[in-house]
Amino acid sequence: MKTTSLFRLTLVGASVLALAACSRPAQPEPGLPDGPVVTNPDTRGPTTGGGTVGGGGIPAAAGSVEDFAVNVGDRVYFDLDSYEIRRDAYPRLDAQAEWLRRYPNVMVRIEGNADERGTREYNLALGARRAESVRSYLIQRGIPATRIDVISFGKERPIAEGSTEEAWARNRNGRTAIVSGAPAR
Amino acid sequence: MRLKTLLTAFAACAVALPGAALAQDPTTGEPQIVVIDQAELRPFPIAIVGFTGQYGDDISNVIRGNLRRSGFFDPLNPAGFTERPGLGARPTFPAWTGIGAQAVLYGGVTPRADGRVDVGFRLYDTYRECQLVSYQFTATAEQWRRIAHKISDVVYQRMTGESGFFDTRVIYVAESGTQLEKLSRLAIVDQDGYNPVFLTQGDEVIMSPRFSTSNPDEVTYVALGRDYSRIYLYNLSTGRRESLGQFDGQVLAPRYSNDGSKLAFSIIRGGNTDVYTIDLNTRELRRLTTDPGIDTSPSFSPDNSMIAFTSDRSGSARIYVMRADGTGQRPISRGGGLYTAPSWSPRGDLIAFTKQQGGQFHIGVMGTDGSGERILSSSYFEEGPSWAPNGRYVMFARQTRGGDTRLWTVDLSGRVVAQAGYEGRGSDPAWSPLLDQPPADLGFNQGPDSCPT
Structure with missing residues (x-):
């Protein structure tokens, strides 16, 4: 009887640790015995020793694709029917250029995107203008043209769901995608 | 021909309602003037009897x-039919005029010695009591659906005076998945929605599929991958698929010339x-446009001498035409809005x-x-008209707000x-x-x- 209880407690402790480590939502671990787990208030289980265990994402490694996307920002947004770089996009594009200067082996592809309120072929052409605006600016900021490829996805690859002004505004963007050469993973 | 007159009247009505048209009095056969408008117009009542023989009722x-679906015919419910004429017999006309049928179609499937079947049929004008057409198609029994489309074309052609469009297929982009994770596949289907076949796997975004008008087995389309865009030429019967080639820039919007010798497209x-x-x-x-605006979606005139395209060189998108060598570019659309x-x-x-x-x-x-602009259909979103081969219908894609996209047709x-149909x-x-x-x-x-006419 005692052996069985201790065995159960150990299992619970191990599984809680495992769950915390993976930061997955708590759910019964497969293979765990069913029924109530008997805990003895006088006996401290292995999981409760030093209080709660905190967790969170590890900061992106400098020079990684994730670093670029999270700390610099890979998308800039455009106004309706426009391919002019918006004033609020310049700091982000400057930061992109700065990052690309720091990691000179990185090759990028600028992806131009349009909202769903246009016809398919015309929107491809519209997206291409946005990609070109971003490309031109990065070149102007000192990034060699040979490091930058462009493609338009038109309205084919939206990032915001729904048919609202807000979704359309998010889907009108230029994304600087890292193709290769990022020094960290 | 009564229905032919009506078809002409439809086009006239759309411009100025109501329109007057010549029609025949069904009881006397004498011409009479009738005033019709879009609301009053009734489709032509026709009795289509179940054919005899294998697949007869299916046909x-x-x-x-x-x-x-053509909108111009009202096929009557067969439950009200009182006779089923044999292929060799004339119909009993009062049996059909009595239920309001102005024409009756009947036929039969007969096995041949070579293993194929003959599908014969007759179409009668029940009021004038004369034969409008009789004909016989020969094929394997399994091709009954194709034969049914060809018979439909014969009936449509005889009744309207215009060529049919039922023995056709539609190539399109089949969509599945969600708005953000959309799967697109090249697909082909009979015009009535049967026999859909997927032609690509879904790993590329498919756009702008087009038939060669000189050979319905040849198609072209755009495949957009993560880092490339290609125009493919694809032969549906041999399965041969060929990339048009590498160009310095992104390609889009291919269309065949009507003789199949050229492709017009755009490069970014x-x-x-x-x-x-x-x-x-x-x-x-050959480069046809050089201005800094968007110039795309080229479409050849039937004689290949001209190309229509869209351009925003004036500031907003309008329809332009030019000669097929790129000379004589001029805008034709006159209204506001984006064309x-x-x-x-x-x-x-x-x-x-x-x-x-x-x-x-x-x-x-x-x-x-650019003259005589008429809007045929409007909604939250629709795009991309493609003509039926008889030039009387266009098919397009219509998307509901926040919803799915489906194929629609509208007549002229x-x-x-x-x-x-799909x-x-x-x-x-x-x-x-x-x-x-x-x-x-x-x-x-x-x-x-x-019948005399």
């Missing part, structure tokens, strides 16, 4: 569906989109387009000089707006030419009781 069902270079043509034999590339995706009618007299105005999208037609009057999710439809030549000189001097 009749397909014909009924085709004619009903440095953010600027221009129209090019390429000779499919010599691969000689894109032109498609030159196979009859040559009209250009269909998509127009964005007033928060809505519209499918319309205009003369080749704008009266018959309906979801296409009811699944899809976009970018392109209508094939007739799969082969229809029989000629139908209905004339085919028997002692042939």
Whole structure:
């Protein structure tokens, strides 16, 4: 009887640790015995020793694709029917250029995107203008043209769901995608 | 021909309602003046009797569906029929006029010694009591659906005086998945929605599929991958798929010339989109537009001498035309709003387009000089008209707000707006030419009781 209880407690402790480590939502671990787990208030289980265990994402490694996307920002947004770089996009594009200067082996592809309120072929052409605006600016900021490829996805690859002004505004963007050469993973 | 008069009246009505038309009095056969408008117009009541023999009832069902979807016919419910004429017999006319049928179609499937079948049929005018047409197709029994489409075309042609469009297919982009994780596949289907076949796997975004009008087995389309865009030439019967080649820039919007010798398309270079043509034999590339605006969606006139396209060189998207060598570029659309995706009618007299105005999208037609613009259909979103080979219908893609995209058709009057035979999710439809030549000189001097006209 005692052996069985201790065995159960150990299992619970191990599984809680495992769950915390993976930061997955708590759910019964497969293979765990069913029924109530008997805990003895006088006996401290292995999981409760030093209080709660905190967790969170590890900061992106400098020079990684994730670093670029999270700390610099890979998308800039455009106004309706426009391919002019918006004033609020310049700091982000400057930061992109700065990052690309720091990691000179990185090759990028600028992806131009349009909202769903246009016809398919015309929107491809519209997206291409946005990609070109971003490309031109990065070149102007000192990034060699040979490091930058462009493609338009038109309205084919939206990032915001729904048919609202807000979704359309998010889907009108230029994304600087890292193709290769990022020094960290 | 009564229905032919009505078809003409439809087009007239759309311009100025109500329109007056000549029609025949059903009881006396004398011409009379009737005033019709779109609301009052009734489709033509026709009795389509179940054919005798193998697949006979199936064939009749397909014909009924085709004619009903055209909007110009009202196939009567067979439950009210009191006779089933044999192929060799004349109908008992009062049995059909009594239930309001103005024409009756019947036929039969007969096995042949070579293992194939003959599918014969007769179409009678029940009031004038004369034969409009009789004909016989021969094929394997398994091709009954195809035969039904060809019979539908014969009936449509004889009743309207215009060539049919039922023995055709539609190539389109089949869609599945969610808005953010959309799967697109090239697909082909009979015009009535049967026999859909997927032609790509879904790992690429498929756009702008088009038939070669000179050969319905040849198609072209755009495949957009993560880091490339290609124009493919694809032969549906051999399965041979060939990339048009590598170009310095992103390619889009391919269309065959009507003789199949050239492809017009666009290349994007440095953010600027221009129209090019390429000779499919010599691969000689010719640049037709050079301005800094968007120039795309080229569409050849039936005689290949002209190309319609969309351009925003003036500041907003309008429809332009030019000669096929790029000279004589001029805008033709006259209204406000954005005009894109032109498609030159196979009859040559009209250009269909998509127009964005007033928060809505519209499918319309205009003369080749931009005159006589008419909107045929409007909704939250619709785009990409493609003509039926007879130039009387266009198919397009319509998307509901926040919802799916499906294929729709509208006739030239704008009266018959309906979801296409294929009811699944899809976009970018392109209508094939007739799969082969229809029989000629139908209905004339085919028997002692042939109708005089």
